[in-house]
Amino acid sequence: MxxxxxxxxxxxxxxxxxxxxxxxxxxxxxxxxxxxxxxxxxxxxxxxxxxxxxxxxxxxxxxxxxxxxxxxxxxxxxxxxxxxxxxxxxxxxxxxxxxxxxxxxxxxxxxxxxxxxxxxxxxxxxxxxxxxxxxxxxxxxxxxxxxxxxxxxxxxxxxxxxxxxxxxxxxxxxxMLDGLTGIHNRTYLDRRLRESLDRQRRYDSHAALVLADVDHFKQVNDTRGHVIGDEVLRRIASTLRRTARESDTVARYGGEEFAILLPEQTLSSGYLFAERLRQEIEQMTITHRGTTFSVTVSLGVVTTQETDPKGIDDLLACADEALYHAKKNGRNRVCLWNGHEAVQAEATG
The missing domain is CATH 3.40.50.2300 (Response regulator)
Structure with missing residues (x-):
């Protein structure tokens, strides 16, 4: 049963x-x-x-x-x-x-x-x-x-x-990615900048911002063509990724300008990073139609500590002022915003 x-x-x-x-x-x-x-x-x-x-x-x-x-x-x-x-x-x-x-x-x-x-x-x-x-x-x-x-x-x-x-x-x-270079775009950068300023207000945590602009980029496009100009931007973006830390934010700021946000960095360490980046790009070579050429960049460095910005526009304006100072004083160099004015960090030749 x-x-x-x-x-x-x-x-x-x-x-x-x-x-x-x-x-x-x-x-x-x-x-x-x-x-x-x-x-x-x-x-x-x-x-x-x-x-x-x-x-x-x-x-x-x-x-x-x-x-x-x-x-x-x-x-x-x-x-x-x-x-x-x-x-x-x-x-x-x-x-x-x-x-x-x-x-x-x-x-x-x-x-x-x-x-x-x-x-x-x-x-x-x-x-x-x-x-x-x-x-x-x-x-x-x-x-x-x-x-x-x-x-x-x-x-x-x-x-x-x-x-x-x-x-x-x-x-x-x-x-949030730039279609040409594959790095982050301006929208993503702005978001990370806002987060960085929020951390500063909450925890008194500071960060450095580096703006980099390719020198004489219009001349590259005019003489070698936009295809090669695009390749220059991709090569620079690759160098930025390789040089930056995993915690850093690398973005295309617009046109031939790039931005790197460096959390927990001072003006001094921000300068050292920018100078290392300047040298890496200066040593980079690109071949076109059997000839080799190189490009340089001018860089401006600012930190949230020296500027005490009310918003990201203040921070970007100070970084842009330092970048303009580097352009005006011969290009291929790093300039800093010291809290009052843009100054050349060191003669780079």
């Missing part, structure tokens, strides 16, 4: 507190290898789970981790806002009904901040009325998952949101 079958218990279904079976794996679905072309062992993304229930947080954490995601948890709105800013998760799972600050208010603040506005938010809630669904979507939420949740559905919805975030990040990154 066979063993009697056990009656089905709803409390053992996926997503319930008593579910002791292994969480269903989203990557077991047919075709999921196309969606997730990620090597085994690597994370599929970091998910911020926000819920005032410790049980729900644990259930969601177990489900997501079983499907290759990393998780971070928050039990209230204030903690969620802080962790979202600090951790920069790929997706946020957000409960609506929480004490002190509702999920709707958390969503509104997240979407209102430049640091977190692009992170997809999925509401995880017991509410199922149309009014609240519409309200959440109008605030910028990406999706809804209702409690009690199905583990397979939850992971599938998180997976789609994670894929969206990956594509958004990819587009955002490409929008």
């Amino acid at each position: 066979g063993s009697p079958s056990m009656p089905e218990n709803d409390s053992n279904k996926p997503g319930s507190p008593n579910d002791r079976s292994a969480a269903p794996r989203f990557d077991a679905l047919p075709g999921s290898d196309v969606l997730w072309a990620i090597p085994p062992g690597e994370s599929r993304g970091r998910i911020l789970v926000v819920d005032d229930s410790r049980v729900i947080r644990k259930l969601v954490d177990t489900c997501l981790r079983a499907n290759g995601f990393d998780t971070v948890s928050a039990e209230n709105g204030t903690e969620a806002l802080q962790k979202a800013s600090d951790v920069q998760p790929d997706v946020i799972l957000l409960d609506i009904d929480m004490p002190s600050m509702s999920g709707f208010e958390v969503c509104r603040q997240l979407k209102g901040s430049p640091d977190t506005s692009l992170i997809p938010i999925i509401f995880l809630t017991a509410r199922d009325d149309t009014e609240n669904v519409v309200r959440g979507l109008e605030l910028g939420a990406f999706d809804y998952v209702r409690k009690p949740f199905n583990s397979l559905e939850l992971c599938a919805r998180v997976g789609v949101a994670r894929r969206l975030k990956y594509l958004v990040d990819l587009l955002s990154e490409r929008a």
Whole structure:
């Protein structure tokens, strides 16, 4: 005689507190290898789970981790806002009904901040009325998952949101690159400059900014052609990347001008970097139609310590003044802004 079958218990279904079976794996679905072309062992993304229930947080954490995601948890709105800013998760799972600050208010603040506005938010809630669904979507939420949740559905919805975030990040990154040289563009530079000035105000942290301009670049274009002029700019950009540290920001400022932001550097160390860069570019050779030629650059250096700028325009204006001084005094040299005026750092010949 066979063993009697056990009656089905709803409390053992996926997503319930008593579910002791292994969480269903989203990557077991047919075709999921196309969606997730990620090597085994690597994370599929970091998910911020926000819920005032410790049980729900644990259930969601177990489900997501079983499907290759990393998780971070928050039990209230204030903690969620802080962790979202600090951790920069790929997706946020957000409960609506929480004490002190509702999920709707958390969503509104997240979407209102430049640091977190692009992170997809999925509401995880017991509410199922149309009014609240519409309200959440109008605030910028990406999706809804209702409690009690199905583990397979939850992971599938998180997976789609994670894929969206990956594509958004990819587009955002490409929008910050200069098409000719492959280094960052002016938009990205401005953003990093604002961040640097914000750190200065908060932590009294200083940075150096170097502006570099190719000497007689119009003559290169006129005599050798724009194709060779473009090659000169690419070679200089490559030299900048090679010379700069990983923490530095290298950008094309515009035309034949480049900018390098050097965090935690003084005017003296900024000058040493600029002088090394000047020498590297001066020694660079380019061959065109059987002849070899070289170019030089003029550079201006400024720091947030000497200028105490009110905004990035002040900082850029002082760096530009130092650069103009280098141009006016013979080119192929480094000049500094000492807080009062532009001065030549050292005769370079």
